[in-house]
Amino acid sequence: MTTPDPLTSPPTSARPASNVIDDAPLTAFHRKLTMFCSGGPFLDGFALGVIGFALPQIADQWQLSGTWQGILAVAPLLGIPAVVGVGYLTDRLGRRIMYVADIAAITLLCIAQFFVTGPVELLVLRVLLGIAIGADYPIASSLLAEFAPRKSRAKLIGLQTIMWTAGNAAAYLVGAALLQLGPEAWRWILLSPAVIGALLAVLRIGTPESPRWLISKGRTDEALRVVQKVYGPDATLDGIGEESAPTRFQLVFQSPYLQRTIFVGTFWACSIAPVYAIYAFAPKLLEAFDLSGKGAVDIGSVLVGLFFLAGTILATLVADRWRRRTLLIWPFMIASAALLALGAFSDATAIVVVILFAVYALAIGGPTILQWIYPNEIFPTEIRATAFSIGLSVSRIGAIIGTFAVPVLLERTGISGTMIIVGVVSAVGAVSSLVMAPETNGRPLNEAAAPRGR
Template sequence: MSETTSPLTRAERLDRLPVNREHHRLVVGSGIGWALDAMDVGLISFVMTALVAQWGLSNGEVSWIGSIGFVGMALGATLGGLLADRFGRRQVFALTLLVFGLATGAAALSWSVGALLVFRFLIGLGLGAELPVASTLVSEFAPARVRGRVVVLLEAFWAVGWTLAALIGYFVVPAGDDGWRWALALGAVPALYAVVVRRGLPESVRFLELRGRTDEAEATVRRFERAADVAPVPSPAPAPPTAPPGARALWTGGAGRRTAALWIVWFSINFAYYGAFIWLPTLLFNDGFSLVKSFQYTLIITLAQLPGYAVAAYLIEKWGRRPTLATFLLGSALGAGLFAAADADTAVLVTGMVLSFFNLGAWGALYAVTPEIYPTALRATGAGAAAGFGRLASIAAPLCVPLLVDAGGTGLVFATFAAFFLVAALAALALPELRGRSLDADPARGVTPSTLRG
């Protein structure tokens, strides 16, 4: 074992560690929950298309089915962040999986549009809370030198889940009149996985210290040190336990400018992404593609997300957070603009893949940036509030798509999305660059992190 006796805080002891099996367990354990979340969100786009064919729904009814879940997600993201800063990241993560898993299973029994809307709202409550809480938990364990890359890899599980949704949509939904019900029944799996999360994942060391639970914090750090074959060292006593500062602190001092820029990015990327991908199978179907072919194209376009995440994971530690996020947002704008002009099957497929590649890479970078710009006591609250504000755009986007289609067709829809991506790219340039810095450094005050030792 390596020998060192210099006093280090527990956060510094985590930062000095190489990535080891405990990090892998944390990322995979959180990532499975993330993938199940994505699968559930993705399934509704295929269910919407099937219900248009089976129930003869109007565009307005379909829009509300697409949007109502995001109403729940907006509320869930905000409340989930507040609860995670008060009761712990792991506890809230497990609760969110249970809520949206049970609600998805219940949605399979929907007997009317009204019933489906109620269940989709409940699903959204759990889905919205899960993502910012999971990314906060992972970011607080990842070593500073690779933290961005680790969080992008966590976000890459979204592509896995959306691909599962596309496969279920392609093979299960068209299989019969009850295909969409069986698809939603599969979405109940997260309720079972919540038990695994509650028992297997560690609680954030930084959160435990804030609550005065130093014995638990020390045991968790030593667990990660043993996995890395690194000897423990003395840690100074942490500050006395403090109460969470509350959401108002997001706008005080230097945090206000960061919060404003972050919220603009979240709002713009949510509008463009969910407007595009929730409606994509239906838009293709309405443009003359068969139900099966629209699902097939959506599946292929979805697969382009995976290399997008891989490139973003590499560049976020090579270039930094801000240039990677801005570049992928600009690439998303280009992809949406090209899709707007596509007029042949091959062009639709290729430009859709370009949009998918850059858009999901941008999402990975955004989830890496978001937890970094707030202190520990405010981290989950800040991440949840940004996600919650962004969900307002994901509510509006599916409702706006039919209006845009009526005004100018699919071309106007995706040209609008391109404009939102451009706005997000400009706002991203106002975010702080935190590559390699400790989570305990405050960029607003210009505090530099302690030198990482190990």
């Protein structure tokens, strides 16, 4: 008789020991914390979106080459690998300090962009801005995961991806409005995220430290005060299951966490690279399919964007009801099949092309929200933010490669070859998920993150 693998087998029928965090009802505290944590992705989508409105004016004033424009556009992604260091500091110093300090740093960097006098200054600031924005992901999501009830954990974390899209949409509205200020409008456009950042920094002040992190550092008295403040004077630390443990960076690359690190990096990169490529080049891709007229291309691009948003919303709504593996593997396979079909039938009618893109955009919603959920669930508190930041860095490297590869592939292999290659990348993520994805739905956070056999 074989022993079930605790990583991939579903939860047993035996109810885990209850505790005040995992089994708490969803309260106003959780909703407020979720809103404040969601501000980070909203700010990210906003700050990355407004550059599209500022860059043409900047290029005209500074006589920038196409290369310089491209570098400034992707500059925030270039700093993402440095986020690993911030994730490690978050595991060492705590969630609360970094939670406010990072948003304050984003605000100051946005203000500094207003005063730049040349492209080098702007490049440096946007790289630093990318580091600060990327750092908020592991900081805020780990804090949220460590307070979230297990029955609502996926929904609360999944909401973060929706807020990125909302921030990106808001950037289009604000950017278009600020362009009316004249030739120096680009300065106000780049400054505008600072308003959101300043407000968010103020709102985050007073957020309590994660009791799970406090316990992991041996500060149980402080942890008890936090849970009694949040959950009531009768709350205890019983059943939370955290243990005092040092934060060691190398633990992420040692058994049993090495396989989890490989899984997160692989599925995240393979799911996000095609998304970034399609977001960036939707008009060009649709034109390559010979859609008739610019109007048809624009409508198709808008529809694809709306379906991406709808996919993440639907996935978030069912995230706590479906098994994690179901939400990841089947949608991943459907999304990969849609991309491969676009390559195999590149001469299909316009309506078929748009439908296949829509199927892909809807299906990839499941893997997209799990990019945030899995790293927070399958790594223990002492390395949770570190592991998340590693997965994020690997994924953004994949996104950069995907974004730069699409125009090259279109030129060399045509639309058919491009979509087949992108589909194969997605399929690699689907297969790796089938082999390595754990099942964590309904499990207390400490149990989901526990090593095998623990």
